[in-house]
Amino acid sequence: MTKGTVKVVVCGDDKVGKTSLIVTLMKDRFIPNLQDVLPPVTINRDFSSNPYSPKSTILIDTNNEDISQLHLQLKSADVIWLVYSDHESYEKISLYWMMLFRSLGLNIPVIVCKNKCDRYDSTYNVDNQSSMSFDTKIEDEEFIPILMEFKEVDTCIKASALTKYNINQAFYLCQRAITYPIVPLFDARLGQLKPLAREALERIFLLSDNDQDNYLNNEELLALQKKCFSKSIDINELEFIKDTLLELKRPGATYDNPYYVEGKGITKEGFLMLNKIYAEKGRHETIWGMLREFRYTDSLSLDQTILHPKFSIPDTSSVELSPKGYRFLVDLFLKFDKDNDGGLNDAELTAMFKCTPGLPKLWSQTDFPMSTVVNNRGYITLQGWLAQWSMTTFLDYSITTEYLIWFGYEGDTRMALQITKARRFRRRAGKLYRTKVNDRKVFSCVVIGKRKCGKTSLLDSFLGRMYSSLYTPTTKPRVAVNSLELKGGKQYYLILQEFNELDETKILTDKKKLKECDVICLTYDSSDPDSFSYIADIFKKYNKYIKSIPIVFVALKADLDKQQQRCTSQPDEFCEQLYLEHPLHVSSLWLSSLNELFIKVTETAIKPEECTAGFSDEMNIDDSDYMQTAVVLGSSIGFATLLAFTLVKLFKPNDH
Template sequence: MSQESIRVIVCGDDNVGKSTLISALVKGEYIPNIQKKLPPITISNEDYSECLIELISNSPVKGSSRNSITDKRVSKYIPHTTVLIDTMSSDLVGLQKELKRGDVIWLVYSDHYTYERISLHWMPMLRSLGVNLPVVLCANKCDTTLGDDTSQNSDEFLPLLNEFKEIEACVRSSAKQNINVVEAFYMCQRAITHPISPIFDSKEGNLKPAAVAALKRVFFLCDKDQDGYLNYQEFSSLHTKAFERTADITEYENILRTLDRVIFPETEQDGLHPGISEDGFILLNKIYAERGRHETIWGILRSFSYTNSLSLDDKFLFPKIDVNPDSSVELSPLGYRFMVDLFVKFDKDNDGGLSENELSSLFYPTPGIPKLWRDCQFPSSIVCNESGYVTLQGWLAQWNLTTFLDYRTTLEYLSYLGFDEGSSIKALQITKPRKRRKKQNKVYRQPVFDRNVFNCFIIGAPKSGKTSLLESFLKGNYSEMYSPTIQPRICAKDIELRGGKQCYLILEELGELESAILENKSRLDQCDAICFTYDSSDPNSFQYLIDLRLKYEDTLDEVPCVFAALKADLDKQQQRGDIQPEIYTRDLSINSPLHISSNWATSLNELFIQIVDAATMPSTATAGLEKEPENINDEKYKHIVLAGGTISIMTLVSLWIWRNHAK
């Protein structure tokens, strides 16, 4: 990418014209009899930007516009200053010192003897010093040694290009006749700002694999209708993104004809293609590389935030965002819209679910399904249809779960997947920090009105029914077979609150990590509520909760909680513990246990609603805190805010359903 300043080390044998080239560049004319070594010379961007832009714009590429790159786009990558460092071959110590500080080497020769010295002395010496810098090879004094031949592709350069990969470019120049002096200077800059070595293998004559992979990803993201071709509208959108101007239809048609001539050299193939295919797009960029249009390729790649190493820029993948530890992060309306559009786009058969092949296609421009999803046992963490395919409901829930647990993963994948509304930060929104108060010598949480995603830990004795509760939450049914939970299990789903309002609830069973998590204050701070469960048909089940709460009293008491008596469809047993559940909860000044059965859908819904109520109005569910009469207006306000926060979700889902029916 661009940098503030680059250092060009001008080196070569004595009397090849190094100092004369520098003076001709700076003064714009030939100056005879100058000193043998010039002091460092700094050249500003403004001095040569117009000239360099003209060089780029006039770069000879058949079938493309001479103004493909605008002044604004080119000047973005021209460094603010360039420092030219003159050297003397006899001063080996000074030369080595400058080489270690340089960014690019301008290596000059002027006759057959100094040409031979390039391969016999200079390049081996650079390698022996461990200097890993791009080299621009300059055949100077071409007015006296080569007549009118100033071609940059002479056979003289080919052996050196094939032998030394460090050589980025070759040029013939003459300081006396002012031939290619500025061009040579520009090539030194271009070796840093638009290097050819990462994208093109000159020996093999092909784009390098990393460049092909990057360009394929660009093609995939630009192929909006996923038909395998870039039509004119898609090509023009890419052109605008890369070069800040729309493409002319004539230019597009010329590219199609150029590709036809290369692919079908012996036949007439005009107007038979619906657009530029992926192979054609790769071939087009190969042609650009062969004809010296590195800037065009880099213009495309950099508009998609690729660095010189052909990796995506970390600042693009992980934009800086400040999140208060007491806040949470959720999808914004823009984020919901992007995710809904993505689902619709890749649900090719319009069956309302993403199959494995459709998911694989969707995640093509990414490193694959996020590791966080695999850790959450995706897709068992969300709602799927009867075929096991991810539904839109489950898709949105999974991204809410991801954003809640690790918003950096969401930011990263928004970038990979082509979120194009500016920074990926726009797809997220940060909730207000959760505040705390102290009353009756007890710290408790303030009500929250701007959150639509809530996290709840499900805690209880083994075999109390925690896993069945999670299965019923997602699927509406459960398995009779008991399987102990070893690793933590998490799932997410949208639920409907009173009055039709919607939010997302994340339920988390802690497994064998229960003790470690309950001892971790930061994890408990992220938890919105805890659901304490026991088996109402097992007389020993509730004592587990009494012992657990006693053990972690200092950390658990601040978190709002709900008690649930599971398996309520079975015969209720008197608990053999120190105290009965109803008396225990009454002494804690919280609601009595809800009697829940996976066979009773109404009871399940009531439990999930009560969990959200505890999360939004913590004072009503904080153990040991005496209740005060609720402010009716506050309760109204809470529901209004929750409803407003989910309008965008419901609107987007309704829009998706309407679009499917319309098809």
Template sequence: MPKETIRVVICGDTGVGKSSLIASLVKGKYIPNVQDKLPPISIPKDYSSSPYSPKNTILIDTSNEDVTTLHKELKTADVIWLLYCDHDSYERVSLYWMMMFRSLGLNLPVVLAKTKCDNYDDSTVNLLSEDTKVEDQEFIPILMEFKEVDVCIKVSSRTQFNINQAFYLCQRSISHPVAPLFDSRVGELKPLAILALKRIFLLSDEDQDGYLSDPEILALQKKCFKKSIDVNELANIRELLEDVSYSEIDGSSGAYYEPGKGMTVDGFLLLNKIYAERGRHETTWGILRAFHYTDSLSIKAKVLYPKLNVSDSASVELSPKGYRFFVNLFLKFDKDNDGGLSEEELRALFKCTPGLPHLWSATNFPYATVVNERGCITLQGWLAQWSMTTFLDYKITTAYLVYFGFQEDAQLALQITKSRKMRRRNGRFYRSPVTDRKVFNCFIFGKPNSGKSSLLESFLGRPFSEAYSPTIRPRIAVNNLELKGGRQYYLILQEFGSQEFVTLENRDKLKECDVLCFAYDSSDPESFSYIVELFNKHRERIEGLPLIFVALKADLDKQQQRCQVQPDDFSESLLIDHPLHVSSTWLSSLNELFVKITEVALVPGDSTVGLPLESKFENEDYKQTVIMLCSTAGFVALLSYTFVKVFRSKYN
């Protein structure tokens, strides 16, 4: 946001014309007799100017006789407008004034102006080139020695020469600071500016060919400045870059402009370097701010992380617009059109971001979702990965939408589901049916080596492996599946390894869970007792959640469980379904399990511990079916009664 009010403190040796300059600026003409020190003067914003200009600018005149007040005013300043007029006052700029600013600990932009340049006016300045060069040479040592000095300019209160321009430069030093962009001592763009501009180049290079074509330059101009670039200016840019053969921006060689292709990234950097050298850095800022960069060259936090009102029991998912954006992004970077993103294509895709999200690295991307035979993430896996990311931490998604160049407010790519409601039956609370969600989260618990990891691998369509590798850190898998009627959902499966007990003790973590899946090895007689112990220890936290039991490794010989209660009896005592028998080698059983998990997430009451199955009537689809059947039966009964009555009256 532009600064509302800026304070410009005008200082310099006695007699350099501080008060005359202020009066000339305010009145628009030369005032011959002005008092020694003027009171503070407020100048409101000209609303035809840049939207980043301050709403109000206060000019503070100073006197060298009261040093204490001078120091006080300087410490409250936003900009220092330092004046000199002759050789003696020029020498004191370096020896006295700049040293004073530093001794006061000031880190403010300084606009240096040579006053009483009465021989200049707007019509003659370009004709007096030799004299201009002499005075420019006065500025160079100061610019080289003092990084605080933003710009130097010649002015005249008598002829009004450059008065308004100098005032604009004071405002611009705040609204469009050159210091973050350009190092005047070495004459180069600063590293952060180069990184930001390179990212903007990548986002503007729509066809990803390494060049900004004329249509892409025009599109960038339209985005940044809301108007088309002048044809002559585009030709001038092209001619300027074509005249230079090799890059000097970052030490690399290469053409700045390729005929028939367009501007290279080095050409884009050179162009912005020239803007900074020629005092046109507001053009560079126009580009940067269109891509949400702040004065510190970081992207605005409120753009990366827009505030969403999400209740504890609601979730966040991608909206259709969000899915469409990620589909287009995938297709844009799948250069070989093989349906997968290779490591090279992923590097190119994430080049305009800080890199892979930490959540992805921590969950073994891309192997937490669907990949092809070469290990490249597919479009199916890509969309599943972002569905999972949005569900688990939507702030990652909003930030990366901005990094990837999403043109609108990132909130438009998301949608918030309805808050989960709790109902009560027979003294027990349970979750009401879900109607508006497409992403569900399932926690899987079970004894080590019971087959949980193989289950996750099978969910991602990977072949069964006999090799056993114990799960140390939590694992995750996400994929989409289709229910009857063509309804599409995304299912997240998580196993926790050695952190199972910790997870079940964490109430906040359990709030993220839609279905608890307790899995045991049906061929291991010791496996189910682990489940019973786990359940009994954490029963208080589990009872309000939907729960299913799964008997894994069902292709092996079934064993009687060495446990005080058998799986079927235990599930009956909890008033939930018997365990599903599943094997990673039986594809139909796997599909049945994943569909079952999703259906339980949609209608949690049917699988909530201790809740009678009457709760199924809370399912709207089921209720409508029952109502329809009852209505049909009633209609048939009424029709039969009428037919019998008519028949009897006719024949009696």
């Protein structure tokens, strides 16, 4: 972004008119017989002007008598306004001034200005001043060698302090060198857009190609113009752009024009060529207008404060997508589902993520798209797409805000998210437990159990996958997310997480992970007599970490013969000792039992007090801590109110 204050150091040979340029700019008239050097002059921005221009610009006049002072001023500059007037001062640009800047290690833009062109330039015509465009200025024969030899030179311009010719334009060019720097965009020596600029413009093209046909038609071009510059394009301008691109031909090309196709519009290569022409003609503010509208900084990276906006999130709250966020993601899915089959195939998914750094790392780690709902061809469905983003937002909302921007979300991404209320706790029999949740739609459940007990099949069933008897060991954490509907038509998203035995022990002692967890699902194989003892030992060993988290016990493989468990307590008895419901008997072959389990887990997340271990129905909720605080606070407020009322009566002026 641009600086608040920009320093412009005006330098050049003696008698070239440096001081006259500054005075004419300030007074809007030529004043003869000026002092040798002016003190620094500050020009504040007109707040109705471009918001990207600096808030204030300091013009620093120089002379060449005190070289050390000149060097100090040059080192403090943001822009150098280098002035010459005649042939001798022109020659010294290359022989002295540019060499001086390099010896001082300056890497800042230089604006070369030919002053007194009314006296020294035979092409100058006082009657034709207003017709000179920036295009013709930089193409003057005098300027070409300078521009070609010195990459520091941003642009060149002719001016006359005497006739006020191009004074404002020269000053604007100094500001523009900071506001719209050319260096990040264009390599003058190679005559090409730089890689980062090309990459950013390609993304803008992709986001502007609403119908995804790889062309920008007139309607899309008009929409881009309106978005970036808040104005429309005249039909004649559209025709000029079209004719310009049609006249061009890629070197060595023997086929159709690669830049514009009749009836379709501008190609991606044509869009890049158009911006290259803008850079060559000195119209790089047009390029920056687009880049800034699409959230790019001066370094051609997306603004980190926009990618990752600051949130104030209570310790036990969660982050979810808002209706606005879901709407954007639905529209995005429909935009790229070109064959309207309700799923994103590999080509459509690749096209969608072309304007991003690629799939989020979190998705790759969780085996996307197999982490959510896909159709029979393995393509992610709209249901799965929304579930995947619900999970992503829950686990790491910063990924969501970043990708919303990459996808072209307009406005503050915080409006696409919503923060739930902090989780509340109450006390029963001296123990804390979580209370009912009212404003959350996304819940997380950690599935714990012995190897081969059926956890993986449970997650597959949750995603509607066919049961497979083939055993696949869980070597890395696995996630499954899907939506489900409870009674009353309310829709929720449930995230099931499975770990190997080593990771399970880490999770059960990780306070941060346990805070994110809404339910712990303790599973065992009801047909394996040694299965339940594993989760019984887990519960006893990690009870102090999970005692306030609701728990659901599940007996898997219920379609097989039930076995007596080799454990000090049988499952039903173990649950009774904890005042919890008996294990649910579930089989991946019994769809109704699966549905019952997933609903039970979600309802437990909503009403956690009903499945928290250690609380019998006879135990009353002990709110004494809260009631005592309320009584004391209420008494304090009452006393304070009475005291304030008494003081008012004492000090109130007598009306009589």
